[in-house]
Amino acid sequence: MPLHYELKASDGRARRGTITMSRGTIETPVFMPVGTAGTIKGLLPSTVKDIGTQISLANTYHMHLTPGEAIVAKHGGLHEFMQMPWPLLTDSGGFQVFSLPKKEIAEQGVTFEFKKGAKPILATPEWSMQVQMELGADIIMAFDECAPYPCTEDHAERAMQRTLRWLDRCIEAHTREDQCLFGIVQGSVFSHLRQQSALETIRRDLPGYAIGGVSVGEGHTLMMKAVDDAEPWMPADKPRYLMGVGLPEDIVGAVGRGVDMFDCVIPTRYGRSGTCFTRRGRIRLTDRGMRNDMYPIDPECGCYACTGFTRSYIHHLLKTGELLGTILCTLHNVAHYHDLMARIRAAIEAGEYNAFAEAFEQEYIAGDRARRREEFEEGLYETFAVGFAEELVRRDDLRIKREQDLARRNPDTRDSADIAETETAPRRDRRTAKSENESRGGSSDRGASKDTSRDGGRSRRGGRGKRKRR
Numbered sequence: 001m002p003l004h005y006e007l008k009a010s011d012g013r014a015r016r017g018t019i020t021m022s023r024g025t026i027e028t029p030v031f032m033p034v035g036t037a038g039t040i041k042g043l044l045p046s047t048v049k050d051i052g053t054q055i056s057l058a059n060t061y062h063m064h065l066t067p068g069e070a071i072v073a074k075h076g077g078l079h080e081f082m083q084m085p086w087p088l089l090t091d092s093g094g095f096q097v098f099s100l101p102k103k104e105i106a107e108q109g110v111t112f113e114f115k116k117g118a119k120p121i122l123a124t125p126e127w128s129m130q131v132q133m134e135l136g137a138d139i140i141m142a143f144d145e146c147a148p149y150p151c152t153e154d155h156a157e158r159a160m161q162r163t164l165r166w167l168d169r170c171i172e173a174h175t176r177e178d179q180c181l182f183g184i185v186q187g188s189v190f191s192h193l194r195q196q197s198a199l200e201t202i203r204r205d206l207p208g209y210a211i212g213g214v215s216v217g218e219g220h221t222l223m224m225k226a227v228d229d230a231e232p233w234m235p236a237d238k239p240r241y242l243m244g245v246g247l248p249e250d251i252v253g254a255v256g257r258g259v260d261m262f263d264c265v266i267p268t269r270y271g272r273s274g275t276c277f278t279r280r281g282r283i284r285l286t287d288r289g290m291r292n293d294m295y296p297i298d299p300e301c302g303c304y305a306c307t308g309f310t311r312s313y314i315h316h317l318l319k320t321g322e323l324l325g326t327i328l329c330t331l332h333n334v335a336h337y338h339d340l341m342a343r344i345r346a347a348i349e350a351g352e353y354n355a356f357a358e359a360f361e362q363e364y365i366a367g368d369r370a371r372r373r374e375e376f377e378e379g380l381y382e383t384f385a386v387g388f389a390e391e392l393v394r395r396d397d398l399r400i401k402r403e404q405d406l407a408r409r410n411p412d413t414r415d416s417a418d419i420a421e422t423e424t425a426p427r428r429d430r431r432t433a434k435s436e437n438e439s440r441g442g443s444s445d446r447g448a449s450k451d452t453s454r455d456g457g458r459s460r461r462g463g464r465g466k467r468k469r470r
Contacts, residue, residue, distance in 0.1 A: 002138070003180045003207045005239045005260075009349050013231070013258040013384050016348040019239055021138050022178070023079070023087045026054045028239065029255045029344055031337045032089060032263040037062045038072075038082050041268050042323075042330040045083045051303060051331065052338035055086060055138075057263045060131050061093035065114055069134035077136025089263070090137040092128045092184075095212075095244070098146045105145070107162070125169035133176045141210065141243075142170040144184040149216045156188035159213075160197045171204060180207035182241060185230045188213055189222050194229030208239040211259070215244035220380075221396050223250060224389035227257045232386055234258075248277065248340055249380070252360050255344055256353060256384035267337050271330030274318045278336070281368025283311075285329065290315040297328075303335035304328075357381035 002022055009016040019026040033040050033048065036059040040048050048056065058078055063069065075081040078088050094110075097103060103112040109124030128143035143166050147159040163186045174181050183201040187193030201209060211230050214223045227242065234240055241261035242254050251262050267277065274286040278298035283290075285297070293311035305314075305328040317325030347356035361381055369376035377399070382388065 002178050003239075005208070005237060007236065009351075011348045011351050011353040012256065013386075014256050014344075014348045014353045015258055015260060016345050017239075017260060019087075019260075021087050021180075023085065023138060024054065026087060027345060028260040029251075029341055029348075030054055030261055031251070031341050032057045032261065033268065033334050033337075034059070034263055034265045035082065035084075036265070037066075038078070040330075040334070041272065042327045043268075043334070047331060048084070048334070049086065051335040052342070053086065053334070055089060056084060057089045057091065058082070058135070058137065059093070059096065060090045060128060060135065061096035063090075063135055064093065064131050069131045073134040073136070077134075079136065087139070088137040089139040090132050090135055090141065091243070092141040092143040093123060093131070094128070094141075094144045095146050097123050098148075107165075109143075125166040126173040129170050129173040133174065133179065136176075137179065139180045139182060139208070140174070142167045142181060142183050144186060144212055146213050146216070147186065147188045149188065149213075149218045149222075151188055153188075153190050153193070156186075156190050156193055159188075160186040160193050164197070164200050167201065167204060171206075182206060182208040182210050184210045184212040184243070185234075186213045187226070187229070189218060189226065191225075191229040194226060195233055198230040198233035202233065202235055206238075208241060209234050210241040210243050212243045214242065215246055215250075215264070219396075220247075220250055220253065221389060221392040224253050224257065225393055227254055227259060228386050228389045231258045248337075248360075249365055251340065252344070252357050253381065253384075255348075256357055256381065257389075267333035268330050271333040272326045274314075274325065274329055276329050276336075277333055279363060281364055281371050283371070285311055285314050285325075286318050287315075297332050298336065301332065301336060301339065303332050305332040305335075354381070354384070357384075 004020045005017055006020070007015055007017045015028070017028045019028060019030075032055050033053055034057045035041075038058055040056065063072060063078075072078055072081045078090070079085055082088075097110050097112055098105075100112050100114075103110050109122050109127065111120050111122050113120050123143070125143040129140075132140040142163075144163040145159040145166070147156045151159075163184060167183050170181065183204055183206045185194060185197045185201050187195075187197045198209075211227060214226050218226075223245070231240065239260045240258060242259045244264055245251060245254060245262050246264050247266060254262070270276070270282075275282055275284050276297045279300050283297070290311045293315070295311055296306040296309065297311060297314070298306055309328060314325050314328055316322075317328070344353075344356065347353045358381055361378065365380065366376055366378075377395075380392070
């Protein structure tokens with residue numbers, strides 16, 4: 001087997017390990033930047049390496065559309081094509097296909113048009129395996145059916161069962177011995193389906209396993225519940241990958257629940273719009289207040305963007321449309337994520353992960369919510385014990401109900417923005433990352449027509465709270 005996972009240390013459920021492959025050893029927990037169309041937008045491959053990238057991701061759907069897997073294979077595979085010699089992972093293309101508005105799902109596969117008037121494409125498990133084998137990534141993902149959020153239990157069960165049948169077809173079609181095929185656990189927000197999917201998936205004895213069907217608008221607490229429902233059944237000697245995640249608070253919560261690998265377009269997409277991550281939350285460098293700000297993006301960051309450039313200068317670049325502005329923001333964000341993972345690994349090694357998470361909540365989440373003028377309820381990382389996420393979901397439900405009851409009792413005290421937010425709250429819970437979170441900026445950019453990777457959309461669950469009145 002071309003992959004070996006070794007557990008180096010643990011702290012509660014949090015794991016500190018290594019994944020050894022022919023192209024290098026990956027220190028886990030790890031974040032994988034997303035190069036959707038064969039590039040991490042705005043960054044040279046040498047820069048991607050210098051800021052600490054150990055493994056990155058490319059997108060099967062987009063690489064198939066252009067330039068096509070045959071062109072990539074002619075170069076010798078993605079590593080040579082992208083000039084990225086470190087380990088690479090490709091997703092199956094399933095998420096992008098299922099995010100398309102017009103598609104036909106059948107047992108054979110999914111028929112879709114990638115643009116109006118184009119010849120329909122039939123995406124099947126065999127198709128996904130063939131494309132990924134020609135792309136030549138080190139880790140490839142099984143073709144799965146990603147159920148939307150929300151959906152009925154019956155819909156989620158059908159998608160989960162089809163995912164298992166498609167997994168068997170992927171295993172049969174995959175013939176490259178130098179690649180590692182990961183299976184994907186589905187089941188939406190239904191605990192018994194997640195457990196069943198996990199138990200059935202691990203019976204296939206694959207090199208690693210992923211938890212999919214998250215970052216589709218369910219919010220932080222339901223995402224953590226999905227991890228709680230699946231992780232206890234996953235083998236300790238194989239890596240666990242939470243697909244399309246995500247925001248820093250999601251990563252900290254999932255690491256505490258035993259997850260090793262993450263990917264998302266958030267740091268790169270946010271960077272291109274001038275939003276940067278700091279130890280004390282997000283800042284938007286296009287804001288007017290940044291015009292005269294002489295601090296670096298994050299005074300506690302040692303990346304290139306933070307060692308000589310001021311927020312004022314980068315604000316100027318962004319406002320005048322200079323490419324350097326988006327490059328510096330993207331570079332900083334990816335470096336910030338790698339630094340977060342390094343601090344997480346150190347905390348697990350020291351046996352201090354709970355303390356780290358509590359400090360992160362007070363420093364990053366509280367600071368982020370204060371800057372965004374949103375209420376914040378403490379206790380997100382009170383414990384990482386199995387079942388606590390379900391308690392967080394219950395608390396969220398009660399909080400949302402209180403807010404809605406208060407709004408109904410006091411209609412005259414609300415301004416138009418408050419009224420709009422309250423009356424659309426049920427629909428907000430159903431929004432995907434793209435519409436809810438042009439704040440996971442992202443993980444619905446593994447959408448079909450753009451730079452995509454599930455963004456980690458925020459519903460009103462998970463500590464976002466009601467926006468305070470100005």
